[in-house]
Amino acid sequence: MQIQINTANNIDGREALVAAVEADVRAGLSRFGDRLTRIELHIGDESGGPSGGGDTRCMIEARPQGQDPMTVTDHAATPDLAVSGALRKMTTAxxxxxxxxxxKRGH
Structure with a gap:
């Protein structure tokens, strides 16, 4: 499972955030690892301010093998909360x- 994380330029601590998010994604979606080819995250502060502290959005796109991509989005006050909310939604989906x-296969 390939993981790609994209952050907006106005997100503080981008390098540390990317490392933490990748670990969270691997742990949260590991049971689906053999069925997913790629996970792509987009994290951005929609208020546009350089200081953050606004409306942070996390969009996750998962690409199951042989199927159309699936997308979920979550908004929260911090990037960590937005990522964990989006991971919960993706796990459920x-x-x-x-x-x-x-x-359907009888398993």
Whole structure:
């Protein structure tokens, strides 16, 4: 599973954030690792201020093998909260999709 993290220029501590987010994504989505080819995150401060502290958005796009990409978005006060909220939403969506596939196959 390939992970790509994109941050806006107005996010403080981008390098440390990227390392922490990648670890969170690997841990949070590890059980789907063999079924996903790529995970892409976009993190940005929608208020546009250089100091942050505004409306932070995290969008996650997951690409399951042989299927259309899935996207979720979460807004929060900090990048960490936005990422964890988006990871929760993506986990729920992937559980639903893969659960339906497994059920159809009789597993």
């Amino acid at each position: 992937l559980d639903r999709v893969f659960g339906k596939q497994d059920d």
